[in-house]
Amino acid sequence: MTLAIDVSGLNKSFGDHRVVNDVALQIEKGHITGFLGPNGSGKTTTLRMLCGLLTPDSGRGTVLGLDFPSEAAAIKLQTGYMTQRFSLYEDLTIEENLAFIARVYSLDRLHERVDEALEKLGLQNRRKQLAGQLSGGWKQRLALAAATLHSPKLLLLDEPTAGVDPQARRDFWDEIHALSDTGITVLVSTHYMDEAERCHDIAYIFNGDLIARGTADELIRQSSLVTYEAGGPRADRLSRDLQGKPGIEMVSPFGPALHVSGTDRRLLEKAIEPFRHEPWRWVEVEPSLEDVFIHLMRTQSASGVSKAA
């Protein structure tokens, strides 16, 4: 197994605030890794450090076989970075934006590359259109085309599909998988569970700590979470009665149904016992990835509080 990213001891503080805390990250070459965690947990900062936009306070390792962070400039050349906010020039046309990127990377066959990219995007007819006039979905696809124009080996994507409609998101992910098939390593941050499930594996970061790592199935198994689903007429209304009972960590409505989860099976079953009768039907289900993440977040902040105390 070849690692595209292998860094450890990664730290970054802004003032007194420790944003990234001793993070170690290994990503296999050619994999798509989903980078998850609540807002402000350090995802963007980590991505920026990896592509040389921020200088880490400490941390070392290799990225694409190059020494990190001393060879940051060389890493930059082989890395494509797509920012959270659209960061191409809105007052330049689609074609001009791509040509600009091609030229700052001193790429050969400039016109051919730009034409190829436009063709792949399906934007040949709109090449003279200002980038600012594109819809959100098209902007993201253009940004991806720009980030991959110099054929990088590593792609860092920061919430690339935020605010984009489902069809455009699906198209976007098809492209990411197509890129991954050619051997490109992708690290992509997201808040969407369906996107997390499309990744080969997941890294979960919370308050600057990397707290979970593995495939979606592994994370679900590791969590040792037990989840029951209550069905029946307006089972979601049970939420109020179950909330806060010993053994019940999470109660979350799923439409008319209700998911109840906890790590202690005995306590959980005892807690739902009074409601296990008609008209409600209870079945044990596999916890969703979202349940797992919320569980991770809660247990981590609880331990954080106890540590602080």
Place this chain on the structure above:
Amino acid sequence: MMGLSLSRILAVLSKEFTQLVRDRLTYAMIIGIPIVQLLLFGYAINTEPKHLPTAVLVQDQGDFSRSILASLKNSEYFDIVASVATPAELNRLIENGSVQFAITIPGDFTRGVVRRETPQILVEADASDPAATGPALSALAMLPQYALRHDLKGPLAQQGISKSPFEVVVQDRYNPENQTSYNIVPGLVATILTMTLVMMTALAMTREVERGTMETLLATPLRPIEVMVGKLTPFVLVGIVQATLILGLARIMFGVPMAGGWAALILGLFLFIVGSLSLGFLVSTVARNQLQAMQMSFFYFLPSILLSGFLFPFRGMPQWAQWLGSLLPVTYMLRVVRGAMLKGVGIGESIESLAALALFMLIVATLAIRAYRTTLD
């Protein structure tokens, strides 16, 4: 490890140029600001100021002094706002700035004219604003020729022909140098270029930061000097267009002479344009947002206009103000442009000012490159 790349510079350059061409507001700044400022400043200062407040001290009881006051009024340059009884009072009025001119007609004036003694009228002018007093003073020079035309009749008629019946003695106060309004229009080249160029480039990097495109720039292999050269070069062209526009208008609309001195003028303009652009670039790397960049630019404009010798004669300023003024490139540009246009001096005579401009350019450009952050830290 990476060398300087011409292709990357050209990439930034052509990107900037395209954005420049597409931005209508910038057009307005490039063409509009020079024209509007030239018209405002040029005409405001060049218009012959009339009805200037004047105080008189008439110690003479004769008819002739009344005629002189009447013709002063008729010239429309002078408004007699005060008639005082003592020289001390007269002095106070001109000192506190409530009048521009203080005129004294001595006690035996009428008698003196009759006796062909060519008596003198003393005109004290507050020349701290020479452009304001200039036209009025030239009108004064004509005064002896016609003021008493109607009074000198009969036996006295001969006097007006043979020689002036009296003299006007003008004393400039506060500004013996007495600069003419021709000083202002060439000076505008320097001040207008300062305002537009510094302001436009002050926004160059902050705009990238605010629009989020800075992250894209930083993620690419672009180096600071490549970004700077690429960004500033289109504005060098802008500066040349503006300078040509201002000099052309100065010639056509204000008839400012060009005494020669092209070499010094062109070299000076080039150094000054690049220096001002580098300063704008420095501002834009230090400022956190566009508002801050504008504020910093204005902070620089004020002394540039007030302490450079543009509005007030440089030698008339207090020592501390002259020291401050010596730090400003506008001061040297003013000397170069005035020297070249009005006196026709060449590079040799302007070498000190040109060297100062070159030094300013080098220091500021170096600081700007060093201040450019290659990361988001």
